[in-house]
Every structure is written in C-alpha cells, then in structure tokens.
Amino acid sequence: MTLKAILVIADGMADRPIKELGLKTPLEAAVKPNLDHIAKNAVCGIMDPIAPGVPPGSDTATLALLGYDPSKVYSGRGALEAEGSGVEVLPGDVAFRCNFATVDDDLVVLDRRAGRIANEDATKLAASLGRIRLQPFLKAKFQFKNTIQHRAMLVIRGPKLSSAVSDSDPETTGKKALEVKPLDTTVEAKRTAQIVNMLLHSFHETLSKHPVNEMRAKKKLPVANMILVRGAGNIPRIPTLQERYDIRPACVAAVSLIKGVSKVAGMDLISVKGATGTIQTDYLAKAKAVVQSLKKHDFVLLHVKATDVASHDGNFKLKVEVIEKIDSMLGYILSKTDPDSTIIAFTADHTTSSATRNHEGDPVPVIIMGPGVRNDDVADFDERACAKGGLNRIRGLDLMPTLMGLMGKTKKFGS
C-alpha cells in the first residue's frame, strides 16, 4: 500500500509554563481532543529544531524540519522570502528584503515604513520602479516587488554577484540611509554593492517626483521616497525533496517565507483562499486544501502562523484559542484521511515564549502517528507529556528521515 504523510507545523506553538495559566503552557491549558487522540496513537518525543538552547528563526527551523542542514545551506532570509512572495529567485541571484521609507533631503530616515503605506500606493510606486533600467555596462537586471504595505523584495540577477554586502537600512529613524558596502574583498561583493547603490539612487530619484508621493504630501501622509534594503541572500542550492526521497510534495502555507523554503525544496505551493498567515486565517480551508492535495501528492506540509503571532504579542490566552482552532483543523483532517495509509506528524518549528515574546531555544513536542509506528503510552500532546515518549529527544534534522523511513523512502547506507 502506498503511504502518504502530512506534516503539520504550528509556528512558535511550544511555550514555557505561564504563571497566569497556573504554570501550564498554552498547549497544556488548551482543550485539544484531536491532538491528544493523535498523541495517544503516536510515537511522541521532544525535538531541538536546531540544537538545545539555540533559538531558531522560522527560516532555519523549517529548513531543518524538511531535512536540510541550515548551517550548510542557509544564506539569509531575503532570497527565501522573495521566492515565496512570487518573485523568481535563481541560484546566483542576490535578494534583499526592502522597506518603503521616508527620508529628508539629507537622506535621514524619518519613518522606516513610510506610514505603513497602503498596498495600493506601494503597488503604483513599485510599478514605476520596475520600469527603471540599469545601465548596460553593469550587466545586471533586477526585479522589484511590493508585498504587504511597506514591505517589498528586490532581486538582482547577473554574472558575478555576491550576497556579502551590507544593509542600507539603518534599522532606526534619525540616521541616514546607509551606503551598501562590500563585506569581503571579492570583485563580486564590490560589484554587487555598486549595482545596489546605483539602483537605490535611481529609486530615490523616481520616488521623489512620483505623483503618488505628491498626493501623499498633500494628504500630509509620509512620502515613500526611499527604498531601504537588508538581509542580502542567495537561494540555497539544495536537492529537492523529489530528488532526495522520490516523493511528490506540496505545501499549504500563507507566509511568504515558508512558501519560499517549500518552493526551494521543490514542493508544489497550494493556494488557499482565506489563508492569511494571521490569527483570522481560515483554518478549515487549509485543512480542506491538505486533504484535497493528498490526491495528487504523497507528502503535504501544512503550516500555521497564528500561534507565533499570538506569542509575539504576549497574548497567551489568544494562543490557547488558536491551539484549539488548530485542534479542530486536525479533527477535519483525521476525519478525511485513512489511518491505514496516512502518516500524520505534528510539531512546532520552535518555542516562542509568551513571556519573553521571543523565539527560544527550548525543545518542541513532536508526535508521529501512522502505520508501523511504535506508539507509546503518552496520551497528551504538550511539551512535558511528549518528553516521556518513545521518540525520546531528536533533532530537527532527524524528523524528515524519520518520516521518510516510515514511508519507505530512505535509502539504505551499506548493504
């Protein structure tokens, strides 16, 4: 029988005991019959996404959970996020995360987000920026795309580029937008810095005289007269999941970064109407998309961002509610999949403490249910119950081989 697998990642779901919850974690406080049902029939454990004590980013953690060693393949969030937001990034391209910003005549930053400019305005400005042409002697092209509000992506393409260049974003107001500088002595870094500086200069010129900004000035809105860039990165050159495991993988996610990682890993991105990456996301629509995509795919990653959002706001009560919504989502998936042919794994990409409001290096709980699994006697899905499970303690990098082993997709080492 052909086995299929669903990997559900709830972003930042793991937490620490919270005084106001009677020293329970949000997971321990939530009512979650479906997750507990899975735990009861699963092999359970705890997992260090990267390594004990190391707080992971969602980028490095997701890479690790998909089996890619971030210490070897990760080179910045920019390229992954650009890829996920629909800008094509090829190996060799250098990608930046960008902000529309407001600067004065001396290029001192007055507002790093240009008043959280509306999508509509940003789209018009981005269209004009896209028509700019780099001088031919630079032998380079670029793509610029706004995403949400003041956020945008810049991708430079051409021979001899390097991501070893500094940010122009001073990350604070009251300081001048910085010149992009090479971070090593290579020709590539020098050339890339030169291209980006010339481009940002042209952007500034075009933006300064743009009708949208004239209109904004009239309305006393901060003008979006500058693009700040940060986080230069390349797309990792990694074998796809198809190449590595001979599977047909898909991803159901709303967040650009996760979509980017998934795309780089060769997964089909499934668009879901109502999936927003926010607290108000349509959980059921995502669950339906997973069940639907299992018809054509044999490995589906389902990512939910809302748990992390609540944690960063320090809103542990909301986090409990989100966990209960995720539990219902799992209930739908359980009701629509065949337990004799479906492996279901559920985990978090990292701990986000509702107290510190930061990503933390504590391990996360992980459960794996399905045919052939040596289920243990853990009957609750939470940080402390799972620590007593049959998986013991694994690393993020171990998860994918474990799942693929259960699917019969790992290759024997030796004979």
Next chain:
Amino acid sequence: MTLKAILVIADGMADRPIKELGLKTPLEAAVKPNLDHIAKNAVCGIMDPIAPGVPPGSDTATLALLGYDPSKVYSGRGALEAEGSGVEVLPGDVAFRCNFATVDDDLVVLDRRAGRIANEDATKLAASLGRIRLQPFLKAKFQFKNTIQHRAMLVIRGPKLSSAVSDSDPETTGKKALEVKPLDTTVEAKRTAQIVNMLLHSFHETLSKHPVNEMRAKKKLPVANMILVRGAGNIPRIPTLQERYDIRPACVAAVSLIKGVSKVAGMDLISVKGATGTIQTDYLAKAKAVVQSLKKHDFVLLHVKATDVASHDGNFKLKVEVIEKIDSMLGYILSKTDPDSTIIAFTADHTTSSATRNHEGDPVPVIIMGPGVRNDDVADFDERACAKGGLNRIRGLDLMPTLMGLMGKTKKFGS
C-alpha cells in the same frame, strides 16, 4: 577486578508492531525470561545504529557498533566479506563480491547463479581460475575464492588500484554482462577496470571449456561459464580495538561479512562447529564458545544472523521462535559468567521489518548489565519498553565507548 564484556548482536531483531501479533513486535510477543532478567538489571535505551530514519546495512551498522564511523571508513561490502571468508585483503587491495553465472554466446546473462551451482563444482572451477596468471605488464596479482554455492570473492593486489570501478553484474537476467568501467578520471580507476576486464575475459575462456561445465551441460545443468563482479571495495584502514582500547577482543560469528568486519577491527575469530548463520544454527555451541573464549579474551562479540533471516522472509512467527532460542542462549551465558565481573550488552544491528521485509531506519533496543551500571526500572527487553530506559536514545557510535567506559578502557579527554 578485571572486567570482561560480552556484546551480543542479534541481526535485524528489532521490528515494528505487527497486526497478526496483536500489534506487538516479535520481541514483545516472545517469551524471553533471560533477556528480561538482563533488562531488569540493566540500563536500557534505544539506539540509532547510524542515524534516525537511515536504514543501515549490516556492514555499516556493525562498524558503527564497534565504534568505527562508517561515513568515514566504509568503502563497500566486498572487501569486508572477502576478509571474513578467509581471503586475505590488505589495504590497497580491491575486492569484489562475485557470482558464478550462466551466459549465452553473446554474454547475455541467462542465470545469475548458474543454477545455484553446488559447492563441489564451484570449488573445482575456482581452482582452475586461481591458476590463471595476469600478464606481467599489468603488475597485479589476484585471488579468487568460492564461498557458498555460486558466491565467490575476487581480490586484486598491486600498485595503483582503485575501488572506483563499476560492476560487471547487470543484476538481472536477459542483459549482457557489463564491461567494468572507471567511475572517476584517475589513472588508478582506469587501470583497475582494465585489469578486471582482462581477468573476467580469461575467466570466461577458462570456464567455457572446463570439464566441470561439460559435465554440467550433459546433465542439463546451467553451465557456470562467467564470473560477475560487483561492489568493489577496499579494506578500511582503521585502528584495531586493541590499539584503541587496549583490550583482547574476539568474535563468535558465522557470517563472512561480520567475520570480516571483526577481523579488520583486530578481533580473534572463534570458529564454532554448527554455527551456520542460518535459522538452524547451533545457538548453544555459540554460547559455549563465548564462555570459553572469555578465558583468553576480555571482549567478545557474539553475532546471530537468524533473526534477520526470518525477517527477510516475512516470517514473524519464526522470528519469535528464534528470539526465544537466543533467549535460551543468553540463559546459558548468564549461568556460566560471573555477574560481578562481566558486562553483558544485548542489541540489534538494525530493525528489519517483517512487514516490509527490509532493513528500516527505526531505532533498536539496547540493554547493558554489569558492575557499575546505573540500572533503571525497565524490566522488559523490547523496542518500546527500552525507549523508557536510562540510556535514553544513543547512536550506534556511542555504544562501544559506553561499554569501554564501564570496563575502564576509555581515555580521559582533558585533565
């Protein structure tokens, strides 16, 4: 008091829950008072022979369990198996696993095993092949030895050889025996391929006109007119266990591959009459040999193949029976060794699923009993009980240092 240690490896003993056994594994279903007695007095755990999810071969797993990192030292099964079958393999030699096969006039393979040719016939043919001489300009010698039925070993010796050459065995009938090709651009690989091709050509000529084959043709038996080679490998250059731990190690095993690994690790090979590597092996004779060899040695590896044989046949009932026989074998060892001076470790080299009939990447249970051990409250030796043990989850490479640590044979790092 001088401590001694016995490491028992039951090949492929670990398994997954089996429906027909009420979702127990064969270990969970077996009656095994002696193994449970050891578990009760042992520190227990689970172990990933290589890494989570990675299905090990018996070669790589045994290397790891003896403390050698297979990702660094493993280069093919051929050399290890040749060494174990009594053909001397030195560092630099290139060894192949071989089959006597039947080919037609166009060298198309008709039978990869020459009708599972009888040992007697194969021995006569091998003797003639052994008298062939390579042309002096090739500056190389070879050894050829038949082992069981159609199986044989070929070892090439000389300057500038490489194991980076392809197989001649097409691994299927209906295809031509392949030319051996260099797998990289080195002079060594090219030269090795040339030598092997010339040799296989000579083998074919000698076999085609051999009286044994004329006799086989008359009897309507498939003629053994071709040698197919595969799995070119070198002997790993590794420090012996004596060098590493200052112990006197011995091995009780029937399978050539395990004997080869043990020999490379500097262990004395103990021959046991009735030890066959099959289901019908003489378990008690092996146990007696272990007890006997402990007089001269302080570390004895005891390997039993039968559990793996039953698993590959999908015969979980037989696997339960074999486990019960192994349990009796341990009973004998327990009755003949001093618990105050003997460490007994029991484990499997990998999981072999009776359902998939393949090696799987699931962890294996491991128990260690003896003086100084921090025994835990696990009282059953099986996959799920041991997952709750005091060892937690270790890697195959951790086992030998753990045992040697208990024997006082590991060196302090730092001061």
